[in-house]
Each structure stands twice: as C-alpha cells, then as structure tokens.
Amino acid sequence: MALDRSDVEKIAHLARLGLNDADIPRTTEALNSILGLVDQMQAVDTAGIEPLAHPLEASQRLREDVVSEANHRDSYQAIAPAVEDGLYLVPKVID
Amino acid sequence: MQWEVVIGLEIHTQLTTQSKIFSGSATTFGSEPNTQASLVDLGMPGTLPVLNKEAVQMAVKFGLAIDAEIGQHNVFARKNYFYPDLPKGYQISQMELPIVGKGHLDITLEDGTIKRIGVTRAHLEEDAGKSLHEDYSGMTGIDLNRAGTPLLEIVSEPDMRSAKEAVAYVKAMHALVRYLGICDGNMAEGSLRCDCNVSIRPKGQVEFGTRCEIKNVNSFRFIEKAINSEIQRQIDLIEDGGKVIQQTRLYDPNTNETRAMRSKEEANDYRYFPDPDLLPVIIEDSFLEQTRATLPELPPQKRERFQSQFGLSLYDASVLASSREQAEYFEQVVGIVGDAKLAANWVMVELGSLLNKTNSDMTKPPISAEQLGGMLLRIVDKTISGKIAKEILEAMLAGECVEIGIGSADEIIEQRGLKQVTDSGAIESILDDMLAANAEQVEQYRAADEAKRGKMFGFFVGQAMKASRGKANPGQVNELLKRKLEG
Numbered sequence: 403m404a405l406d407r408s409d410v411e412k413i414a415h416l417a418r419l420g421l422n423d424a425d426i427p428r429t430t431e432a433l434n435s436i437l438g439l440v441d442q443m444q445a446v447d448t449a450g451i452e453p454l455a456h457p458l459e460a461s462q463r464l465r466e467d468v469v470s471e472a473n474h475r476d477s478y479q480a481i482a483p484a485v486e487d488g489l490y491l492v493p494k495v496i497d
Numbered sequence: 498m499q500w501e502v503v504i505g506l507e508i509h510t511q512l513t514t515q516s517k518i519f520s521g522s523a524t525t526f527g528s529e530p531n532t533q534a535s536l537v538d539l540g541m542p543g544t545l546p547v548l549n550k551e552a553v554q555m556a557v558k559f560g561l562a563i564d565a566e567i568g569q570h571n572v573f574a575r576k577n578y579f580y581p582d583l584p585k586g587y588q589i590s591q592m593e594l595p596i597v598g599k600g601h602l603d604i605t606l607e608d609g610t611i612k613r614i615g616v617t618r619a620h621l622e623e624d625a626g627k628s629l630h631e632d633y634s635g636m637t638g639i640d641l642n643r644a645g646t647p648l649l650e651i652v653s654e655p656d657m658r659s660a661k662e663a664v665a666y667v668k669a670m671h672a673l674v675r676y677l678g679i680c681d682g683n684m685a686e687g688s689l690r691c692d693c694n695v696s697i698r699p700k701g702q703v704e705f706g707t708r709c710e711i712k713n714v715n716s717f718r719f720i721e722k723a724i725n726s727e728i729q730r731q732i733d734l735i736e737d738g739g740k741v742i743q744q745t746r747l748y749d750p751n752t753n754e755t756r757a758m759r760s761k762e763e764a765n766d767y768r769y770f771p772d773p774d775l776l777p778v779i780i781e782d783s784f785l786e787q788t789r790a791t792l793p794e795l796p797p798q799k800r801e802r803f804q805s806q807f808g809l810s811l812y813d814a815s816v817l818a819s820s821r822e823q824a825e826y827f828e829q830v831v832g833i834v835g836d837a838k839l840a841a842n843w844v845m846v847e848l849g850s851l852l853n854k855t856n857s858d859m860t861k862p863p864i865s866a867e868q869l870g871g872m873l874l875r876i877v878d879k880t881i882s883g884k885i886a887k888e889i890l891e892a893m894l895a896g897e898c899v900e901i902g903i904g905s906a907d908e909i910i911e912q913r914g915l916k917q918v919t920d921s922g923a924i925e926s927i928l929d930d931m932l933a934a935n936a937e938q939v940e941q942y943r944a945a946d947e948a949k950r951g952k953m954f955g956f957f958v959g960q961a962m963k964a965s966r967g968k969a970n971p972g973q974v975n976e977l978l979k980r981k982l983e984g
Binding site for chain 2: 412416418453455456458460461462463464465466467468469470471473474475478479484486487488489490491492493494495496
C-alpha cells in the first residue's frame with residue numbers, strides 16, 4: 403500500500419497540519435516508508451494470535467467514584483488566551 | 498406503493514456517577530461554567546485518564562439487565578476529531594471490544610402485544626463539553642463541565658417498524674436505566690439523548706433502503722414527530738423519482754421538518770485506534786456476580802408478578818411496571834387498600850389524569866400513596882362513593898386539610914361532611930321530600946310504559962343524589978326509589 407499526494411493532503415487536513423506544497427513530497431515519502439514497514443509486518447503469519455490492544459501485559463486499575471478535583475478555574479483560565487463569563491473563548495466554530 | 502419503515506436508535510445515557518469517567522471532577526448539572534473542568538478534562542499535556550469503577554459497574558448492570566454478553570476483556574479507543582468541546586482532539590470511546598454485547602429489550606405495543614427489540618451493543622465513552630455560539634462577539638464560548646461525563650451509548654438493531662415503536666422502545670429504555678439507577682433520564686437536561694436512523698423500503702423487500710440519521714432528538718414527542726416527518730420526506734422523495742442520500746439530519750420542532758447538516762459538519766473520518774493511555778479493562782467473574790446481586794426487580798419481572806400476584810391484565814401490569822416510581826406507588830397503595838384492581842384503576846386513570854392536569858409525573862406525584870390508599874379504603878368500606886372520591890382527590894390536590902393534619906381523606910371527609918349516607922331511614926326521608934317536590938313527574942312515571950321508564954327513573958336518581966349532595970349511597974337510592982315509585 404502506498405499513499406499518493408491526495409491521501410497525504412487529506413490526512414494533513416484531518417490532523418489540522420498546514421503542509422506547504424514543498425513539504426508534501428517529502429512527507430509522502432516518509433509516510434510511505436513507514437507503511438513499507440507495516441507491509442513487511444503484514445507478511446507475518448498471525449493466525450491464532452489475539453490482536454494486541456496494549457504493549458503492557460497488565461489490566462486497567464479502576465478508580466473509586468469520588469470527587470477529588472477542586473475548582474481551580476481561575477488559575478486554569480489565567481493562561482487561556484481569551485475567557486469571558488467563566489467560558490473559554492475560541493474562534494467561532496460555526497458560521 | 499406500500500412502504501415499510503425501518504428504524505434503529507442510538508441512545509446516549511449519562512451515567513449518574515459522582516465523578517467523571519476519567520477524572521475526579523464533579524458531574525453536577527448546572528454548575529458555574531468550567532468549575533468542574535480539571536486538567537484531565539481540559540486535555541492538558543501530561544495528564545492521564547483513570548477509569549471510574551462505578552461507570553464500569555453501571556455499564557455491566559445494564560448489560561446484565563438486557564441479557565447481554567458482557568465484554569470481559571474490553572478496550573478503549575480514541576475517536577479522533579477536532580472540536581473545541583473536547584480539547585484533547587479525540588473522544589475516548591470503545592470500538593472493537595465494547596463492554597456490553599448483543600442483548601434485547603421487550604416493548605409493549607399499543608395493542609398490548611410484546612415485541613422484542615435487539616440491542617446490538619452498548620459502550621462506555623466520555624461526553625463532550627458545551628459550545629455557546631451566541632453573545633461572544635464573533636467567538637464561541639466553551640464550557641467543559643460536561644466534558645468527561647460518563648456516557649453509555651446503547652445501539653439498537655434496526656428492529657422498529659414505526660415511529661410509535663421507536664418511542665415505545667425509548668420509553669422502555671428510559672424506564673430501564675431509571676430502574677437500574679444508572680441514569681436520571683432527565684431529557685430536558687440532556688441526560689438521555691437519541692439519534693434515530695430511519696429508512697424505508699417497499700413492503701416485502703429484504704434489503705434495507707438508504708438510511709438517514711436524525712441527530713440528538715431530546716423528547717419522546719419530538720422522537721415520534723421527527724421520525725414521522727423523515728419517513729414522509731423519504732416517501733415523497735422516492736415517489737417523485739428521487740433517491741435518498743445517506744446523511745445526518747437535524748430535526749427542527751418549529752417547522753416539524755428535518756434538514757441536512759452541512760456536509761462539512763459530517764465529513765468525519767474518526768481514525769479509531771486503541772488508546773495507549775488506557776490498559777485493557779478486565780471484568781472478573783467475581784465482579785460480574787457482585788454486580789448481578791445488586792440488580793433490582795426489573796419491568797418484565799414486575800409485570801409478571803403484578804399479573805400473578807394481583808391478577809392484573811397484561812396491559813395494566815405493563816403500564817404500572819413501566820416506571821419504577823409508578824410501580825412502587827401502586828404497590829404502596831395496594832398495601833394500604835388491599836384491593837389491587839381498585840388501586841390499579843385509580844393509579845392509572847384518576848392519578849394519571851391529575852398528572853396530566855398538573856403537568857407533573859410520578860417522580861413528584863401531587864398526591865401521596867398514603868393519601869390515595871387512605872381514600873380508597875373509604876370507598877371499600879362504603880364511607881364514600883366513587884363520585885365523592887373524585888371530589889376528595891380535587892381537594893387533596895388543592896392541599897386541603899394539610900393545615901390540620903396530613904390532608905388525608907378522613908380529614909377531608911370530616912371537614913366537608915362527605916360521609917356517605919347509608920342509613921336507609923335518612924335516605925327514605927330524602928327520597929320522600931324529592932318525590933313530593935316532583936309530584937308531576939311521579940304521575941307521568943306511573944302512567945308511562947316500561948320502555949320509557951328507564952330514562953325517567955334516571956331522572957329521579959339524579960334528583961335524589963343532588964338532594965343528598967352526592968352523599969347518599971347510590972345502590973340504596975336505586976333500591977328504595979324503585980320500591981317507592983312502584984308504590
């Protein structure tokens with residue numbers, strides 16, 4: 403499997419990365435070499451092997467349902483670019 | 498052309514945990530913006546999610562209640578999309594190995610038959626925050642209090658064939674999660690939200706038609722209206738030679754129409770992958786058994802018990818069992834009065850109409866089970882008639898006698914002097930006065946033939962009840978009156 407320019411443009415858009423025209427061939431090549439490695443791994447016979455969800459052979463520890471976080475809004479909002487009425491302001495996301 | 502409708506639903510239920518699914522922030526509804534948003538909820542670098550045990554237990558409880566396989570090895574995945582209401586850039590959800598597998602839920606249709614609806618799966622995920630698009634001079638305001646609230650997304654099979662069935666399913670699911678105590682079911686606050694997948698196909702065709710998804714419908718009434726309007730749109734479209742395009746639509750209650758979301762809003766490619774921040778969750782058998790032990794009696798069992806223990810009809814039993822509050826209320830009333838059929842009637846019919854009138858529901862009934870039960874006792878022992886009972890119900894609703902006691906029927910009967918007159922001497926004297934005052938009608942009655950007498954007899958009963966201000970025992974009035982008129 404190999405990616406072409408339009409695949410890379412699409413992925414860049416999904417990841418909100420602004421690639422300029424000059425970057426695209428280099429990025430395409432880099433991604434394709436990663437996929438080449440994946441192709442190599444695809445050749446391994448994995449019949450009967452359970453898919454790996456996590457490299458550590460451990461299971462998730464669960465937390466008791468207790469509120470442990472106090473309200474630190476003021477300190478969190480001190481570093482936000484824009485706030486109003488306790489809300490974080492971001493560029494408008496609908497027209 | 499005869500069309501068949503196919504509906505599948507996705508229901509998002511907010512779980513009633515104290516803290517969020519992956520952080521120790523509170524989940525209280527309606528708090529000041531962002532006062533329940535910690536560094537984890539804000540998606541700050543370096544933070545890690547830690548899964549809430551209660552959320553897992555609630556999901557398992559749900560799975561057991563719908564007879565589903567529980568995923569004993571389940572995995573959380575990242576669903577990637579950029580939107581400021583989830584600042585991490587992804588939602589933690591479950592894709593491949595959800596916690597709840599295939600199960601089912603029975604619904605009671607209008608004709609009283611029971612239909613089994615398949616549940617494909619249910620998975621745990623985190624809710625997003627809220628975006629406020631107005632009032633912030635060209636900016637969007639973000640409140641992340643809701644971000645990270647645990648959600649159980651329940652996906653049904655495409656088993657429903659009308660908007661009414663879809664509503665019955667949502668109501669049954671709503672009742673179930675409330676029975677289980679895992680969701681408060683408050684649709685106005687968004688605790689239970691519904692996406693409806695709707696398609697149509699010519700009757701008899703096996704393949705499904707192209708479906709549209711109506712997003713985020715938040716009341717039973719709107720679910721029915723939104724689906725019906727979407728069905729009509731698809732029928733019109735196809736019958737005019739058009740084709741249904743698979744898309745996401747929004748329902749506008751003002752115009753009673755669905756409209757397509759702009760393609761940009763739905764151009765999603767979520768690129769799910771297992772979340773490396775979370776290890777697989779293993780549900781031990783012991784945890785399953787512990788959870789099973791906490792299950793309350795659920796609607797189907799309650800319904801069957803109401804039928805066998807109280808001799809109620811299937812319909813009455815399923816209506817009464819449909820909400821936990823109503824079932825408990827009914828059982829309290831039966832406990833007081835003993836007569837289950839009488840209790841069922843009054844809870845379903847009279848209390849039901851009071852609820853409609855006062856725009857309330859069984860979570861806060863306007864009349865307590867003690868009040869209703871106490872009053873029914875007085876019907877059973879013939880202190881009052883059914884008609885007076887309705888008057889007493891009104892008085893209870895108005896809060897009468899609460900200043901001198903608990904607003905019980907006995908207090909109101911005493912205060913208003915409503916005790917039924919069963920002393921036949923007293924009734925006779927009422928009848929004598931009434932007949933004397935209507936001497937002309939008595940003459941006519943005696944001259945009339947049998948066929949006409951029925952209606953005329955009713956007139957005298959009415960007059961007698963009126964004269965006794967509704968307090969005379971109707972059975973005795975009938976009997977004594979007949980004797981006197983024959984006289």
